[in-house]
Each structure stands twice: as C-alpha cells, then as structure tokens.
Amino acid sequence: MATIPKLGAILLFVFLLLGVSKATISCSDVTKDLMPCVSYLVSGSGKPPSACCDGAKALSSAATSGADKKAACQCIKSAASNVNYNAKLAQDLPSNCGITLPFSISAGIDCSKYEYLL
Numbered sequence: 001m002a003t004i005p006k007l008g009a010i011l012l013f014v015f016l017l018l019g020v021s022k023a024t025i026s027c028s029d030v031t032k033d034l035m036p037c038v039s040y041l042v043s044g045s046g047k048p049p050s051a052c053c054d055g056a057k058a059l060s061s062a063a064t065s066g067a068d069k070k071a072a073c074q075c076i077k078s079a080a081s082n083v084n085y086n087a088k089l090a091q092d093l094p095s096n097c098g099i100t101l102p103f104s105i106s107a108g109i110d111c112s113k114y115e116y117l118l
Helices: 003-019 027-043 050-062 066-081 087-096
Strands: none
Touching: 027 050, 027 066, 027 087, 050 087
C-alpha cells in the first residue's frame, strides 16, 4: 500500500517539473517590440501609433508560456520604473491595440504570479 502514495508523490513531482519552463523571450526582445511605444506612453494622446501596436502584438504573440509572460512582465516592470509614463495610456495600451495581456503595464505589478500562466 505504501507504493500508491509514493507513486502519487512522483507524479506530482513530474507535473511540477513539466509546469516550470524556461523563458525563451528576453528583455531585449521586449524592449525591441515596445520601443515604438515609449514616446506615446510618455507624451502621447489618443490612439497609439501603428508601430507601437505592431510591437505590442508581436510581444503578445511571442510570450506564449508562463515563463515567457513572467519574463516579459519583469522587463516591462523594470522599464516602467525608469520612465515617467502616463499610467492611463499604459493601462489602455493593450485594448487600444486590440490585444490582451495577463498583466497591466505598471512599475508596481507583481510578476511572480505569472510564472504558471499558459
């Protein structure tokens, strides 16, 4: 009977290992994709430029795994803490570009909870 709990523990361990993946997206990828958005987020108004939305869409498509989303979140958080941006424009950017992000663009976001998003 002791083998069933052991088997359960082994299966749980395997599922945990499979759930943790390494990010394939880098901060340089995130920066490249969102660079066209910087001037808009700092001093823009209205709708974002098409180059900004194209980059945001590329980032959204590239960040497929939970690890990618966490890495992108951390890069955006780091960049947001170094730029004096318009929080309302940042908040509205995904919907204005026709995409959804699992996190908001903010210097105060907790990226640790995005590790296991798929």
